[in-house]
Amino acid sequence: MAEKEKLRIDKYLWAIRAFKTRTLAADACKAGRVKLNGTNIKPSHEVRIGEVYQVSKGIDRKVIKVVGLLENRVDAKKAVDFYEDITPVEQTQAFKSMFHAPMLSRDRGAGRPTKKDRREIDDLKDDFFDKDE
Structure with missing residues (x-):
């Protein structure tokens, strides 16, 4: 698909389907729910390949490593090729066990x-x- 050298974090998160709209992705950045190395980032932050982001969406927390840059939104099967989900297993299991109360x-x-x-x-x-x- 179309790859670009400069890409905003809000557009990237929208393109890989982490958020439903680009506005929601930008609002998450402004609210401090998207972090790079533990620091909050602005929606205009440039994404680079190899960076690791912590994304919080409600009670769901994910750690995403950028593998490729994606400018436009694509279907979910193709979007998986542009990021790597490196969320620790204990965080994933903790999230799932909350629903088995x-x-x-x-x-x-x-x-x-x-x-x-x-x-x-x-x-x-x-x-x-x-x-x-």
């Missing part, structure tokens, strides 16, 4: 939990969160 539900109209119910709920929560540590 026990879902406690009570019947509608059951009223407030009794003291016994509260103890059982607390025991369930404590047992689940102690296993991860």
Whole structure:
């Protein structure tokens, strides 16, 4: 595809599909959610091959290494060729395990939990969160 020597970080993040729009990518840079070597960068920062960026998007955190420069947005299969996801495994697993928390539900109209119910709920929560540590 078209490669360029100078490319803005907001345009690059949009092209590799890290953000849905270029405006969202620029806003993330302005808010300090895109970092290079631990320092915040502006949306106009020039991307260079080999640089490593930390991108935070909600609770999702990724570490991306630039492999190639991509000027225009392409489909996801081609976009993967222009960056390398080097996010540590423990960060990835921590993100996934957040969605496997026990879902406690009570019947509608059951009223407030009794003291016994509260103890059982607390025991369930404590047992689940102690296993991860």
